[in-house]
Amino acid sequence: MGLILVIEDDPRIQRALQRQFVAEGFDVHIEGEGPAGLEACRSMSPSAVVLDLMLPGMSGRDVCKEIKAWSGDTPVIVLSAITEVADKVLLLETGADDYMTKPFSPRELLARVQAAIRRSQKKTPPAPIGFGDVSVDFLKMEIHKGGVPVPLTAHEFKLLRFFLDNSGRAIAREELLSDVWGLSFHLTTRTVDNQILKLRQKLEDDPANPVHFRTVHGTGYKFVQEI
Amino acid sequence: MGLILVIEDDPRIQRALQRQFVAEGFDVHIEGEGPAGLEACRSMSPSAVVLDLMLPGMSGRDVCKEIKAWSGDTPVIVLSAITEVADKVLLLETGADDYMTKPFSPRELLARVQAAIRRSQKKTPPAPIGFGDVSVDFLKMEIHKGGVPVPLTAHEFKLLRFFLDNSGRAIAREELLSDVWGLSFHLTTRTVDNQILKLRQKLEDDPANPVHFRTVHGTGYKFVQEI
DNA sequence: AGAAACTTGTCACTTCTTTGTCATTTCGCC
DNA sequence: GGCGAAATGACAAAGAAGTGACAAGTTTCT
Numbered sequence A, B: 001m002g003l004i005l006v007i008e009d010d011p012r013i014q015r016a017l018q019r020q021f022v023a024e025g026f027d028v029h030i031e032g033e034g035p036a037g038l039e040a041c042r043s044m045s046p047s048a049v050v051l052d053l054m055l056p057g058m059s060g061r062d063v064c065k066e067i068k069a070w071s072g073d074t075p076v077i078v079l080s081a082i083t084e085v086a087d088k089v090l091l092l093e094t095g096a097d098d099y100m101t102k103p104f105s106p107r108e109l110l111a112r113v114q115a116a117i118r119r120s121q122k123k124t125p126p127a128p129i130g131f132g133d134v135s136v137d138f139l140k141m142e143i144h145k146g147g148v149p150v151p152l153t154a155h156e157f158k159l160l161r162f163f164l165d166n167s168g169r170a171i172a173r174e175e176l177l178s179d180v181w182g183l184s185f186h187l188t189t190r191t192v193d194n195q196i197l198k199l200r201q202k203l204e205d206d207p208a209n210p211v212h213f214r215t216v217h218g219t220g221y222k223f224v225q226e227i
Numbered sequence C: 001a002g003a004a005a006c007t008t009g010t011c012a013c014t015t016c017t018t019t020g021t022c023a024t025t026t027c028g029c030c
Numbered sequence D: 001g002g003c004g005a006a007a008t009g010a011c012a013a014a015g016a017a018g019t020g021a022c023a024a025g026t027t028t029c030t
Helices: A011-023 A034-044 A060-070 A082-094 A106-122 A154-165 A173-181 A189-203 B011-023 B034-044 B060-070 B088-094 B106-121 B154-165 B173-181 B189-203
Strands: A003-007 A027-031 A048-052 A076-081 A098-102 A129-131 A134-137 A142-145 A148-150 A170-172 A213-216 A220-223 B003-007 B027-031 B048-052 B076-081 B098-102 B129-131 B134-137 B142-145 B148-150 B170-172 B213-216 B220-223
Touching: A003 A011, A003 A034, A011 A027, A011 A106, A027 A034, A034 A048, A034 A060, A048 A060, A048 A106, A060 A076, A060 A082, A076 A106, A098 A106, A142 A189, A154 A173, A154 A189, A154 A220, A170 A173, A173 A189, A173 A220, A173 B106, A189 A213, A189 A220, B003 B011, B003 B034, B011 B027, B011 B106, B027 B034, B034 B048, B034 B060, B048 B060, B048 B106, B060 B076, B060 B088, B076 B106, B098 B106, B142 B189, B154 B173, B154 B189, B154 B220, B170 B173, B173 B189, B173 B220, B189 B213, B189 B220
Parallel strands: A003 A027, A003 A048, A048 A076, A076 A098, B003 B027, B003 B048, B048 B076, B076 B098
Antiparallel strands: A129 A134, A134 A142, A142 A148, A170 A220, A213 A220, B129 B134, B134 B142, B142 B148, B170 B220, B213 B220
């Protein structure tokens, strides 16, 4: 199916990722340091690279740049602590294809990796995603509606992302809660309703008559990309 | 609906979980020790495993690893004292799909178990089905009749799904009630008749002369896919 | 401390579900 | 074939459940 190169120094995360990817049929090669990871990338030509930004010896940022310089086609998914995202501009410069902030769900990472591989094979590189007159750039964390930038909060981003990844599917509130809000939830269904409301207000042409963020009565919500 | 394997040594929690799951229509099997639970998991192939991390004899962590090694598809939800999950990475390490800290609400545990099962089954691709000029997409919760979208309510979907799964068989009203509506006893046969009526009105070419949703006098109804 | 974001509760409103009733149909029997 | 009992179809109204919107309380971040 493909080889995943993991460059990560924490043994616990190493093992978690290995198990997850192997379970999905990928081959996995693990390196704990930047230079070694770089070398492995050159010699093995993996289908994708999962790269921790915090590495001993060499900045993950530089590793990423090197990888991209050497073979720009290889998708790179970056892992970083949530505080490090402040310099997301720097992250952009490295040319990474996607990023995840810790703590992350392995399942979600898996989905991103698969999506990245899919894109790289289609050779549809920076496919601008969006719907209606809304354009979405997840790397830059920027949303534009009709050319006008729209500020979204962290949760709104995650929710929007989940909808785009699961376009067209009817999704139960419980599923949104567990997948968007994550493992720690003592949360009510109201929270979901509210974030949906916010997204509608910010992104729908007529928030009162939502076209993209539709209600599925008795179940939850459904995102439709094209009308 | 599915079998839940509970590996937990506290008899009070055992009973609480059993009651909760049975009430939702799950089958439940309970083991009090790690090795026995592992054995049960192998022989019974449950839909999900609820596993206490604090077990006599064998660390719950190891049990989890074993389960995941043996059948990675089976979702495992871990129960633990608050102090044991200070670090979420440890959870990843065990490979568990989700966790709950004690004390927990049975209702919430139920929701997570269901979510975990849903995710584990998501991999199965949705077979596009239909009958006559009606096409059914359960993933999107959309019905088209002659290309025209037909809105169905949540219950109507459930009923339709049951009919499609049991195509061609005469089904008693009582069976429909218990399988589609669940174990609520205070429902009348009128309810079934009414939902059938709605389905006919929405999906039959001539609702007065139903072709697909046929009456079996003295028994109930029968769904015929092809005329 | 101040601001922004997040969560929760509430309530009006919409939509769905269930039930009761009654006309109509079907079946068994004479 | 006709008759009566039982089952079913249809409709409308009561009841229940789900949803949208707002605002206030709480947390988090700066």
